[in-house]
Amino acid sequence: MASVTSIGIGSGLKVDDIITGLMKIESRPVTQLESRAADINAKISAYGSLTSAMEDFRSASVTLAGLGTFNSMNGSSTNANAVAVSTATGASAGSYAVEVQQLATAQSVSSKPYTAATSPVGSGTLNIDIGSWNAGNTNFTPNSGGKTLSVEVTAADTLSTLRDKINGLGAGVNASILNDASGARLVINSRETGTTNGFRITATDGDGTNTDNLGLSALAFDPPNAASATTLRQSGGDAQAKVNGLPVTSASNTLANVVEGVTLTLGATTTSPVSVAVSPDTEKVKKALTDFTKAYNTLTTLLSKQTKYDDATKTAGMLQGDSTAVSLQRQLRNLVGASSPASSVYQTLSSVGVSLQADGTLSVDDAKFSKALTANLGEVRKLFTATDLTNNSRSGIGTQLRKFSDSVLSVEGSLTSRTEALNKSLTRNETETKKAQDRVDDVEKRLRAQYSALDTKMSNLNSLNTYISNQIAAWNKA
Numbered sequence: 033m034a035s036v037t038s039i040g041i042g043s044g045l046k047v048d049d050i051i052t053g054l055m056k057i058e059s060r061p062v063t064q065l066e067s068r069a070a071d072i073n074a075k076i077s078a079y080g081s082l083t084s085a086m087e088d089f090r091s092a093s094v095t096l097a098g099l100g101t102f103n104s105m106n107g108s109s110t111n112a113n114a115v116a117v118s119t120a121t122g123a124s125a126g127s128y129a130v131e132v133q134q135l136a137t138a139q140s141v142s143s144k145p146y147t148a149a150t151s152p153v154g155s156g157t158l159n160i161d162i163g164s165w166n167a168g169n170t171n172f173t174p175n176s177g178g179k180t181l182s183v184e185v186t187a188a189d190t191l192s193t194l195r196d197k198i199n200g201l202g203a204g205v206n207a208s209i210l211n212d213a214s215g216a217r218l219v220i221n222s223r224e225t226g227t228t229n230g231f232r233i234t235a236t237d238g239d240g241t242n243t244d245n246l247g248l249s250a251l252a253f254d255p256p257n258a259a260s261a262t263t264l265r266q267s268g269g270d271a272q273a274k275v276n277g278l279p280v281t282s283a284s285n286t287l288a289n290v291v292e293g294v295t296l297t298l299g300a301t302t303t304s305p306v307s308v309a310v311s312p313d314t315e316k317v318k319k320a321l322t323d324f325t326k327a328y329n330t331l332t333t334l335l336s337k338q339t340k341y342d343d344a345t346k347t348a349g350m351l352q353g354d355s356t357a358v359s360l361q362r363q364l365r366n367l368v369g370a371s372s373p374a375s376s377v378y379q380t381l382s383s384v385g386v387s388l389q390a391d392g393t394l395s396v397d398d399a400k401f402s403k404a405l406t407a408n409l410g411e412v413r414k415l416f417t418a419t420d421l422t423n424n425s426r427s428g429i430g431t432q433l434r435k436f437s438d439s440v441l442s443v444e445g446s447l448t449s450r451t452e453a454l455n456k457s458l459t460r461n462e463t464e465t466k467k468a469q470d471r472v473d474d475v476e477k478r479l480r481a482q483y484s485a486l487d488t489k490m491s492n493l494n495s496l497n498t499y500i501s502n503q504i505a506a507w508n509k510a
């Protein structure tokens with residue numbers, strides 16, 4: 033529905049149409065500035081996409097140029113149930129024969145049977161020391177610097193509340209209740225395996241008798257000093273194994289750094305040696321290269337799309353002719369196509385099967401790359417990871433690309449600087465647009481005031497004209 037206005041009635045002029053037409057002319061600077069703002073916003077968005085793609089490329093370059101990728105090792109075992117293997121930094125390739133004579137065990141004792149878990153256990157104090165028993169369990173040696181663990185027991189305590197108090201110590205041993213055909217038994221185990229993690233339990237009965245096995249003393253385990261109603265179910269023992277014929281022992285079933293950078297986890301005794309092999313993790317290297325080429329192709333495809341002119345549609349990419357984007361595209365292609373003296377065997381990406389295609393993307397010949405890894409992993413490593421602190425052009429290609437991506441993404445890098453410049457341009461544009469719009473509003477306000485005054489004057493003149501015409505007509509009749 034059209035707006036209703038009284039302006040123009042007095043003059044008979046189509047004032048709104050006149051002002052609308054004039055304002056279209058006056059508003060041209062605002063329209064141009066708004067069009068410019070849309071263009072700047074589109075470029076900011078394009079640079080945002082480029083920055084995101086470059087960050088992904090940098091991450092892939094860091095991995096490909098990292099020594100950890102090429103130095104990573106895989107461990108394998110012919111019987112992983114008996115000897116599982118894992119590797120860490122520092123592992124070297126090698127083969128090992130592992131024999132497991134004995135697994136590490138934790139000391140375990142069980143009490144005499146009680147009627148139920150709610151049965152009372154007497155009162156007094158249980159003292160628990162952590163240390164080592166001799167072979168016949170006739171002599172106990174507390175660990176140096178160890179502290180006696182004490183549990184105060186009251187007449188109200190039962191087998192289950194005593195269990196909870198022992199577990200509440202949080203160290204040395206843990207307790208549980210086992211129900212068998214004879215009743216409920218308190219089972220106490222070392223928290224850790226190994227001969228030095230055994231324990232001795234002594235008791236002070238509330239009735240002053242410590243060895244009658246009737247009150248709390250029934251839960252003592254101290255074979256050298258008294259007969260005990262508590263039975264040894266398993267002694268604490270160290271794991272015993274041989275690695276390439278050399279005997280090794282461990283308080284746990286984990287042999288860490290017996291072979292540097294390699295952890296062997298023992299799961300069962302063996303009757304014949306288990307073969308363990310540590311070899312380069314070439315699959316990790318291949319994945320790093322695959323991720324790198326994928327990130328590079330995404331980045332270079334985006335650059336190509338943003339900077340090209342499409343003859344078919346007669347449209348230009350948002351960054352067509354943009355010096356920063358064009359320079360970035362050129363530098364990337366030069367780097368992936370360049371040679372490096374870092375390796376004496378492989379100087380270019382193409383020499384290991386990574387080829388630059390006509391459309392600017394990279395393609396990987398997996399067979400050729402696998403062959404290079406098998407033939408000379410060390411030289412492939414140099415091609416990608418070598419670093420020359422004085423002359424980056426002598427570094428490995430992976431290192432060169434990582435440093436390049438670092439530089440363009442840095443605070444003063446080309447991507448950051450260009451994005452900041454565009455944002456500043458947008459801010460200036462917004463200020464100029466507001467000023468231009470204010471000028472347009474002022475012009476419209478002035479025009480409406482002028483036409484309103486004209487309308488009033490024309491209305492007065494028309495009234496006067498009508499009056500005079502009427503008077504003349506009256507005179508003529510007279």
